[in-house]
Amino acid sequence: AQRVTQPEKLLSVFKGAPVELKCNYSYSGSPELFWYVQYSRQRLQLLLRHISRESIKGFTADLNKGETSFHLKKPFAQEEDSAMYYCALKRYMNNNAGNMLTFGGGTRLMVKP
């Protein structure tokens, strides 16, 4: 089964503290994973994808196939990082309709001053 699990519904940290948003997946093929973010009163948008190995807004995420994880990390959280974060897995639809995304349940990050 193709599944994405984000074990924490809410993560609260102080400004300047490190933050790690957890994401675990189950997928039988070669996984492609992404992080999406939704700031207050804004649309859901792509934050980063594992294949590009980029750092966006100070966030990085490494795909660990052994642990089937794709945790999102930032060394020093900022108040403007407060948002809802979703981990997503690219999956192939069995009916040949193409590739889709499966989203996790989301983690709300609150960065306190």
Next chain:
Amino acid sequence: DVKVTQSSRYLVKRTGEKVFLECVQDMDHENMFWYRQDPGLGLRLIYFSYDVKMKEKGDIPEGYSVSREKKERFSLILESASTNQTSMYLCASSSPRSVYEQYFGPGTRLTVT
């Protein structure tokens, strides 16, 4: 600036009513999606379309139908609204070459009483 628009931000309907949610994108994308967003459950795919008049069921299609008569417009229909369909509905679009980068609309918060 890419745009996905949804016909209503807030909608209140009565049980048993037929409900139409409209989504329009101006990016000439082939793929369009309807999700519902619920706390703790994340985004769940209801239906998607990869071309005009083409549609495929997602993970939770029961109680919903869709229509795509034009490339830019994708409609979600609740034939007979029920209280368990109270939710935030998100529309998205993407190019088939980069299905992972989905562009989302602002959402429609539907309340069924």
